Amino acid sequence: MVEILLLLIKVIFIIVIYLFIFGVIRLIYLDIKSMNISKTNTMGFHPYFKLINQRDMLGFKVEENYTLDRSVTIGRQDKNDIVIKDPFISEIHAHVSVEGDMVYIKDLKSKNGVFVNGSRVDGDQRVLLQDGDIIKIGQVKFLFVAAGK
Amino acid sequence: MLGETTFRRPLLLIAVFNIIGYSFLFLSGEAYNWHIAALGTFVTLLICTVCLFIIKRNAGDEYLFLIVSMLLSIGLLVISRLNEGLGIKQFIWVLVGLTLFFSVYFVYIRVSKWERFTYLYIFLPFAFYLITLVLGKNINGAVNWISIGGFTFQPSELSKILFIFFLASYFKQPDMLFLKDSRYSEKTKVVVNRVLLMLVTYLNIGFLVIQRELGTAVLMFLVFLIVLYVYGRDMRTFFLNSALIIPGLLASYALFYHIRVRVEVWIDPWSDITDKGYQITQSLFAIASGGFFGTGIGMGRPDMVPAVTTDFIFAAICEELGVFGGVAVVLLFMLLIYRGIKIILGVKNRFNKILGFGIAVMFGLQTFIIIGGVIKLIPLTGITLPFVSYGGSSLTTSFIALGIMQAISNTDMDEAGGEIYG
Numbered sequence: 276m277v278e279i280l281l282l283l284i285k286v287i288f289i290i291v292i293y294l295f296i297f298g299v300i301r302l303i304y305l306d307i308k309s310m311n312i313s314k315t316n317t318m319g320f321h322p323y324f325k326l327i328n329q330r331d332m333l334g335f336k337v338e339e340n341y342t343l344d345r346s347v348t349i350g351r352q353d354k355n356d357i358v359i360k361d362p363f364i365s366e367i368h369a370h371v372s373v374e375g376d377m378v379y380i381k382d383l384k385s386k387n388g389v390f391v392n393g394s395r396v397d398g399d400q401r402v403l404l405q406d407g408d409i410i411k412i413g414q415v416k417f418l419f420v421a422a423g424k
Numbered sequence: 425m426l427g428e429t430t431f432r433r434p435l436l437l438i439a440v441f442n443i444i445g446y447s448f449l450f451l452s453g454e455a456y457n458w459h460i461a462a463l464g465t466f467v468t469l470l471i472c473t474v475c476l477f478i479i480k481r482n483a484g485d486e487y488l489f490l491i492v493s494m495l496l497s498i499g500l501l502v503i504s505r506l507n508e509g510l511g512i513k514q515f516i517w518v519l520v521g522l523t524l525f526f527s528v529y530f531v532y533i534r535v536s537k538w539e540r541f542t543y544l545y546i547f548l549p550f551a552f553y554l555i556t557l558v559l560g561k562n563i564n565g566a567v568n569w570i571s572i573g574g575f576t577f578q579p580s581e582l583s584k585i586l587f588i589f590f591l592a593s594y595f596k597q598p599d600m601l602f603l604k605d606s607r608y609s610e611k612t613k614v615v616v617n618r619v620l621l622m623l624v625t626y627l628n629i630g631f632l633v634i635q636r637e638l639g640t641a642v643l644m645f646l647v648f649l650i651v652l653y654v655y656g657r658d659m660r661t662f663f664l665n666s667a668l669i670i671p672g673l674l675a676s677y678a679l680f681y682h683i684r685v686r687v688e689v690w691i692d693p694w695s696d697i698t699d700k701g702y703q704i705t706q707s708l709f710a711i712a713s714g715g716f717f718g719t720g721i722g723m724g725r726p727d728m729v730p731a732v733t734t735d736f737i738f739a740a741i742c743e744e745l746g747v748f749g750g751v752a753v754v755l756l757f758m759l760l761i762y763r764g765i766k767i768i769l770g771v772k773n774r775f776n777k778i779l780g781f782g783i784a785v786m787f788g789l790q791t792f793i794i795i796g797g798v799i800k801l802i803p804l805t806g807i808t809l810p811f812v813s814y815g816g817s818s819l820t821t822s823f824i825a826l827g828i829m830q831a832i833s834n835t836d837m838d839e840a841g842g843e844i845y846g
Contacts, residue, residue, distance in 0.1 A: 284448065285717045289745065291441045292752045295494055298434040299759060303487060303766075 322378050324417035335360040346372040363387050363413035378404045435475050442468040445501040452722040485833035491760045492811055499812035502740050503733050505722050510814055517816045521823035528827030539775045545590035549583035553631035578817035580637050588782035594621055595655040596775045618661055639807030646789050651782055690803040703730045707739040707798050718746030733814040735806050738798045761788040767833040780832045783825045
């Protein structure tokens with residue numbers, strides 16, 4: 276009787292270790308899976324900004340793509356939707372509004388301005404973006420890719 | 425994104441593991457052993473608090489410490505079973521290690537541009553070696569301990585990490601570290617850099633061999649080779665260095681008596697079972713007597729193996745927790761290394777990337793070298809199993825390395841910004 280009990284405890288003990296390992300593997304799996312969804316699933320359905328600069332040439336962190344599934348603000352401050360810590364970008368720099376298939380960009384009184392295809396966006400003007408437009412904000416250059424492209 | 429609830433289950437399992445283990449130890453002795461009960465309670469509480477702290481504070485990667493805490497639990501349990509006094513000492517070392525872990529974590533994040541201190545990484549290890557050679561104490565034939573105020577420390581453990589720092593600052597811009605502003609042509613500069621890299625590496629290894637720290641020397645060499653293979657610019661240097669293995673091994677076999685002994689014992693431990701082969705054969709007996717599920721904590725006789733709490737702890741784990749327990753330990757280390765590699769894939773700072781890679785590789789190789797030695801897969805070299813073996817220097821060094829890894833995994837450190845929030 277004691278022997279069987281002992282064996283049982285031993286086996287449970289080992290099973291606990293393996294349950295732990297299994298749990299950790301499951302968590303890591305979920306972690307990786309959620310990462311993949313956010314990267315690939317949204318592409319193609321929404322318009323997005325694609326980075327033109329070589330990422331390692333910039334001294335700050337910029338993602339390769341920014342999906343525009345809703346209206347976003349761009350700036351240096353943390354409460355913006357797209358945060359880029361470029362010293363040439365103002366705290367709240369620009370606003371990108373997504374209205375159906377139309378995407379507009381507006382300069383929010385930034386110091387260094389927003390450039391679409393090389394021309395500066397005027398104070399309170401909204402500029403409609405076309406597929407392939409090049410947007411320059413601070414040192415960062417983005418290519419605008421419209422939905423479905 | 426994943427709620428804290430998902431981490432609760434593995435954490436709960438660690439608690440269950442500790443509770444079962446320590447109550448088993450508590451009840452199996454002749455008299456109730458209250459020290460063990462107290463130790464068990466403290467260990468369980470400590471580990472759970474630290475894990476929850478890391479998850480709540482969002483202090484970098486959550487999995488690293490989760491995996492390490494399971495390894496720590498297994499190690500502490502087996503050490504306390506073997507020798508209660510050592511178990512309590514080890515617990516104190518864990519407390520010291522955790523303090524170091526968090527201090528290193530915060531310091532590493534605060535200080536930017538660690539590649540500034542390259543010359544420190546080169547010369548500090550040599551200072552350590554010289555101090556050890558002068559003040560060293562002879563323990564088990566190896567002069568690698570210094571004693572300060574009654575407490576001994578093994579400086580070579582720290583040199584290991586400093587060496588990885590050096591590798592990271594060298595390969596940040598491969599072959600550009602030395603003679604940056606000199607007038608020599610590009611080609612000479614590259615050659616001089618490579619020669620200096622090899623010089624620093626082999627001086628490190630040479631000092632370790634003089635101190636008879638074979639395990640650490642082999643470890644350092646392999647870490648060097650792998651980092652060179654992954655981050656080096658050309659394959660010729662890699663092949664040149666790998667080709668040095670064979671003459672190096674032959675020379676050390678011819679020159680050093682203790683290496684000859686290790687190899688002879690590895691080939692045939694049975695012919696001299698009472699003397700030279702005693703340790704390894706006892707270890708093999710211990711592993712064999714465990715079977716699938718082991719004899720149970722406190723039921724086997726792993727104390728027959730010499731140095732069972734330090735180098736040979738894997739034999740004790742195999743005896744008392746069985747082959748499944750031993751495989752679990754190997755799996756946990758594999759997960760740890762996998763997680764390390766996963767972290768560095770997302771890191772953009774090249775210095776941090778190489779440093780993290782070096783640390784992950786170091787953990788992996790250290791595990792392989794000592795477990796391989798214990799099960800007689802490769803010749804035995806005395807190094808410790810990270811986080812599991814008894815020993816202050818080894819445990820604190822492992823915690824320092826883990827602290828650096830944890831800091832690297834913190835994405836805020838990676839020059840924050842550039843993300844869509846919410």
